[in-house]
Amino acid sequence: MKNIVVRFCGDSGDGMQLTGNLFSSLSAILGNEISTLPDFPAEIRAPQGTLGGVSGFQVQLGAGVYTPGDKADVIVAMNAAALKVCTINKHYHDHAIVIVDTDAMTEKDLEKAQYTTDNPFTELAIPESVQIVPVALTTLTKESLKESGLDNKSILKSRNMFALGLICWLFDQPMDEAIHLLEDKFKKKPALIAPNTKVMVDGYNYGQNLALSIRQIHLEANQQPKESGRYTSIAGNKSTAWGLIAAAEKAGKHLFLGSYPITPATDILHELAGRKDMNVMAIQAEDEIAGVCTAIGAAFAGDLACTTTSGPGLSLKSEAIGLAVMAELPLVVVDVQRGGPSTGLPTKTEQTDLLQALYGRNGECPAVVLAASSSANCFDFAYEACKIALENMTPVILLTDTYLANGTALWRIPKLAELPAIKPQSVPKELKGHFNPALRDERGVRYWAYPGMEGYEHRNIGLERDADKGTISTNPANHEKMVLARKHKIAQIANQIPDVQVQANAASDTVLVGWGSTEGHLHAAADTLNCALVQFNYICPLPKNTHEVLRQFKRIIVCELNTGQFAAYLRAQFPDLNIEQYNEIMGQPFAVERIVEYASK
Amino acid sequence: MQASDFKSDQYVRFCPGCGDHAICMALQKAMAQIGIPTHEVAVISGIGCSSRMPHYLNTYGFNTIHGRGGAIATGVKTSHPELTVWQMSGDGDCLAIGGNHFIHEIRRNVDLNVCLFNNRIYGLTKGQYSPTSPKGFVSKSSPFGTVERPFVPAQLVLGAGGTFFARTLDVDMPTTVDCMVAAQQHKGCSIVECLVNCVIFNNGTHAWIADREQRAEHSIILKHGQKMIFGKENDKGLAVEIDPVTFVPKIIVVPADDPRVLTHDATQPDPTLHRLLGLMGQDRVVNVAAETDNELPIALGVIRNVEAETYDAAVNAQIAEVRSKAKAQSFDELTATLESWQVG
Numbered sequence: 001m002k003n004i005v006v007r008f009c010g011d012s013g014d015g016m017q018l019t020g021n022l023f024s025s026l027s028a029i030l031g032n033e034i035s036t037l038p039d040f041p042a043e044i045r046a047p048q049g050t051l052g053g054v055s056g057f058q059v060q061l062g063a064g065v066y067t068p069g070d071k072a073d074v075i076v077a078m079n080a081a082a083l084k085v086c087t088i089n090k091h092y093h094d095h096a097i098v099i100v101d102t103d104a105m106t107e108k109d110l111e112k113a114q115y116t117t118d119n120p121f122t123e124l125a126i127p128e129s130v131q132i133v134p135v136a137l138t139t140l141t142k143e144s145l146k147e148s149g150l151d152n153k154s155i156l157k158s159r160n161m162f163a164l165g166l167i168c169w170l171f172d173q174p175m176d177e178a179i180h181l182l183e184d185k186f187k188k189k190p191a192l193i194a195p196n197t198k199v200m201v202d203g204y205n206y207g208q209n210l211a212l213s214i215r216q217i218h219l220e221a222n223q224q225p226k227e228s229g230r231y232t233s234i235a236g237n238k239s240t241a242w243g244l245i246a247a248a249e250k251a252g253k254h255l256f257l258g259s260y261p262i263t264p265a266t267d268i269l270h271e272l273a274g275r276k277d278m279n280v281m282a283i284q285a286e287d288e289i290a291g292v293c294t295a296i297g298a299a300f301a302g303d304l305a306c307t308t309t310s311g312p313g314l315s316l317k318s319e320a321i322g323l324a325v326m327a328e329l330p331l332v333v334v335d336v337q338r339g340g341p342s343t344g345l346p347t348k349t350e351q352t353d354l355l356q357a358l359y360g361r362n363g364e365c366p367a368v369v370l371a372a373s374s375s376a377n378c379f380d381f382a383y384e385a386c387k388i389a390l391e392n393m394t395p396v397i398l399l400t401d402t403y404l405a406n407g408t409a410l411w412r413i414p415k416l417a418e419l420p421a422i423k424p425q426s427v428p429k430e431l432k433g434h435f436n437p438a439l440r441d442e443r444g445v446r447y448w449a450y451p452g453m454e455g456y457e458h459r460n461i462g463l464e465r466d467a468d469k470g471t472i473s474t475n476p477a478n479h480e481k482m483v484l485a486r487k488h489k490i491a492q493i494a495n496q497i498p499d500v501q502v503q504a505n506a507a508s509d510t511v512l513v514g515w516g517s518t519e520g521h522l523h524a525a526a527d528t529l530n531c532a533l534v535q536f537n538y539i540c541p542l543p544k545n546t547h548e549v550l551r552q553f554k555r556i557i558v559c560e561l562n563t564g565q566f567a568a569y570l571r572a573q574f575p576d577l578n579i580e581q582y583n584e585i586m587g588q589p590f591a592v593e594r595i596v597e598y599a600s601k
Numbered sequence: 602m603q604a605s606d607f608k609s610d611q612y613v614r615f616c617p618g619c620g621d622h623a624i625c626m627a628l629q630k631a632m633a634q635i636g637i638p639t640h641e642v643a644v645i646s647g648i649g650c651s652s653r654m655p656h657y658l659n660t661y662g663f664n665t666i667h668g669r670g671g672a673i674a675t676g677v678k679t680s681h682p683e684l685t686v687w688q689m690s691g692d693g694d695c696l697a698i699g700g701n702h703f704i705h706e707i708r709r710n711v712d713l714n715v716c717l718f719n720n721r722i723y724g725l726t727k728g729q730y731s732p733t734s735p736k737g738f739v740s741k742s743s744p745f746g747t748v749e750r751p752f753v754p755a756q757l758v759l760g761a762g763g764t765f766f767a768r769t770l771d772v773d774m775p776t777t778v779d780c781m782v783a784a785q786q787h788k789g790c791s792i793v794e795c796l797v798n799c800v801i802f803n804n805g806t807h808a809w810i811a812d813r814e815q816r817a818e819h820s821i822i823l824k825h826g827q828k829m830i831f832g833k834e835n836d837k838g839l840a841v842e843i844d845p846v847t848f849v850p851k852i853i854v855v856p857a858d859d860p861r862v863l864t865h866d867a868t869q870p871d872p873t874l875h876r877l878l879g880l881m882g883q884d885r886v887v888n889v890a891a892e893t894d895n896e897l898p899i900a901l902g903v904i905r906n907v908e909a910e911t912y913d914a915a916v917n918a919q920i921a922e923v924r925s926k927a928k929a930q931s932f933d934e935l936t937a938t939l940e941s942w943q944v945g
Binding site: 231279294295458 | 609611638639640641642643645648655656659660661662663664665666669672673674675676677678679680681683684701702705916917919920923924927928929930931932933935936939940941942943944945
């Protein structure tokens with residue numbers, strides 16, 4: 001087989017995310033491409049065994065992997081509730097292998113999962129083509145660890161490792177690498193290494209020795225990623241954080257983060273709060289507004305300043321982002337989008353903040369908007385956001401989302417030296433003694449002087465400023481001049497960004513158009529449809545060749561996880577283009593098959 | 602350094618007769634006396650009449666958005682603790698829209714000097730009541746009188762764990778300069794409540810102490826280590842009396858030669874007495890209808906001045922400590938610690 005989709009699901013306390021991550025890392029180390037989708041409930045711990053508490057982790061591995069996959073080929077269901085949720089939500093194929101823990105299907109378990117009969121398989125109408133593999137996971141785990149000295153609770157928590165071992169056997173993954181990974185995972189809790197290793201190996205051997213009624217699945221020659229180098233698997237939030245760290249070091253700037261906890265962006269704060277070794281100053285502010293405002297203070301004082309948030313937080317930060325636009329200070333705002341509006345769907349994914357990022361501020365208030373399109377390239381676009389902000393004295397809003405933030409992908413680890421240079425817009429020495437904050441270079445970008453620099457004292461403002469003197473001005477003609485100067489400053493950034501590329505079948509007269517995190521799904525759909533794909537990472541300004549590229553297609557289908565925000569934006573820019581749109585707003589990534597079905601019409 | 606070194610080239614646009622003129626001059630004097638070079642000073646403000654102040658000071662300045670001066674100043678100071686950072690704010694900017702940032706900069710003890718201009722009115726929006734307007738106050742937005750209880754800034758600051766609180770009056774230049782110099786010398790979040798007159802919308806709000814005839818009887822200038830004595834003839838002193846039934850302490854006026862007269866200790870960590878001192882005379886300003894026979898004077902000068910660890914220093918010290926022990930200190934060293942594998 002070329003690609004396989006595996007889904008681990010169980011109670012939110014069953015360790016499904018850990019199991020899924022370990023299996024994904026192992027697959028990646030063995031040369032597979034991977035794409036993962038953690039799918040957990042909003043509740044931290046819903047009542048055990050209930051439908052609301054089911055936590056899932058899906059991974060696609062193999063070659064030519066663009067997405068975590070629409071439906072699983074293999075399901076591990078740790079209890080009755082997980083089996084029900086997976087089945088109802090059609091998480092697996094009609095020919096899938098479903099491994100279930102029979103010990104977690106007792107009468108009580110069935111009751112908690114709201115079954116009405118005592119035969120869950122019949123009740124769920126699971127087709128006969130699905131191969132159900134009953135395994136007494138709990139009993140086997142207890143047996144495996146009976147001499148471990150662990151208490152009963154800890155033993156039960158190790159069921160996931162038995163399942164992991166079994167899945168490793170199913171895919172013929174070598175145990176030595178898996179053991180090595182476990183040792184690394186538990187290096188801070190060495191007492192847990194031996195029992196977890198034992199139960200995992202027992203799981204593997206269980207598959208091996210008992211020759212279960214299923215056959216091992218051999219993936220085709222594991223294809224290596226094209227570019228040589230060192231690889232790891234990384235989640236989008238972590239790679240975003242590391243992009244910021246790399247940019248600060250490259251620019252020779254101190255990295256400052258002002259942030260407030262919000263799902264699903266908080267992991268960026270966690271990562272940066274832990275990176276004091278990299279000289280990162282990460283502040284947990286008293287609210288979202290203080291998050292962005294402390295960052296603006298740090299930018300005023302000469303730092304590379306960032307704030308991280310999700311949609312509701314971006315709403316709260318709007319006025320302050322306007323201040324950074326007006327004061328022309330570099331600022332990076334990361335919005336990890338989630339389902340909205342209001343509190344909405346905090347743990348689900350959506351692309352619904354695009355128009356907010358573009359226009360959600362008072363006045364004529366242009367800012368740069370970028371969007372990452374994979375968990376790995378969150379690094380590149382976080383880095384690029386810093387570069388554009390520092391070189392153009394502007395706020396840059398980077399859009400990622402729940403799917404990218406929590407999902408993992410293969411990341412080729414760059415050396416700092418390979419990354420593009422970052423040259424902050426420092427003030428030239430000739431301006432000492434007669435500096436003001438309205439002075440611009442030939443591109444229209446103002447210079448950056450900050451406290452501590454002798455001879456550049458000035459007053460910055462959120463009020464309109466005189467185009468020459470930089471002081472407060474209410475002159476009508478001056479205001480128009482300044483509005484246009486700020487607009488021009490953002491527009492000229494188009495000269496610094498790459499052209500947009502046509503992917504997949506460029507010769508087709510149909511093109512799927514997307515932006516941000518949908519790239520993988522749209523790529524897979526375009527391959528199936530044998531049509532073209534144009535995916536945008538630079539939203540404002542758009543790449544200079546955008547119109548030229550799009551107009552060559554007869555059918556332009558803009559696909560988004562919203563009601564058509566990017567489509568509306570493109571129509572406004574290019575009214576001559578006939579733009580069709582395909583939208584889903586279900587809090588989930590696209591299903592490739594649905595895009596294919598729509599576009600085939 | 603001279604006060605003129607801190608004067609910017611901007612025409613001062615406060616209304617003629619506004620108390621902010623005096624505070625502006627006092628600030629320039631205090632900054633000259635402190636002697637920190639202009640380029641190492643950052644003055645951050647929000648929005649309001651008082652928030653225009655950075656324009657008139659020849660330092661680095663940032664006139665930001667309404668209420669957020671505290672958060673922005675926190676960012677400046679924490680990221681660059683070597684700078685001297687002032688925050689200019691008013692009773693609306695600081696205590697209403699910016700209330701959250703205000704209590705948190707105090708709680709964290711960020712080493713800022715905050716001038717809280719209290720004129721008990723919104724001036725720039727042309728005359729609405731503020732969080733310090735007395736109950737019953739008639740304004741454009743409270744034509745029948747407010748029904749709200751006001752904040753007493755001293756109480757709010759101490760309640761938030763404040764380490765420094767001073768109060769001064771626009772017409773008392775020497776005390777204002779002294780308070781500002783003391784605020785700068787204090788390491789931590791220093792709040793200076795500047796009672797200022799809004800000549801247009803709330804004229805005479807502090808008349809009962811601003812008037813020279815009445816000031817000596819109605820106010821006391823507290824000085825650390827000195828006896829609490831006031832009055833036109835310096836004939837009155839302050840003492841504490843504890844109610845024998847409720848054990849509630851209260852400040853009373855006694856003759857100046859009474860042995861019970863208190864000596865001011867601004868450095869006492871326990872805030873009980875500082876709170877009582879801060880509340881003196883406030884019944885006159887919390888309710889327009891209050892008939893007061895309270896003879897307690899309002900306290901001016903530095904009421905509280907306690908040393909405690911500052912947020913900016915602690916944040917930077919923690920980074921330095923972690924970094925001194927860290928094996929990986931650069932991006933390339935950091936990525937080398939990842940579980941990774943070579944391809945090709």
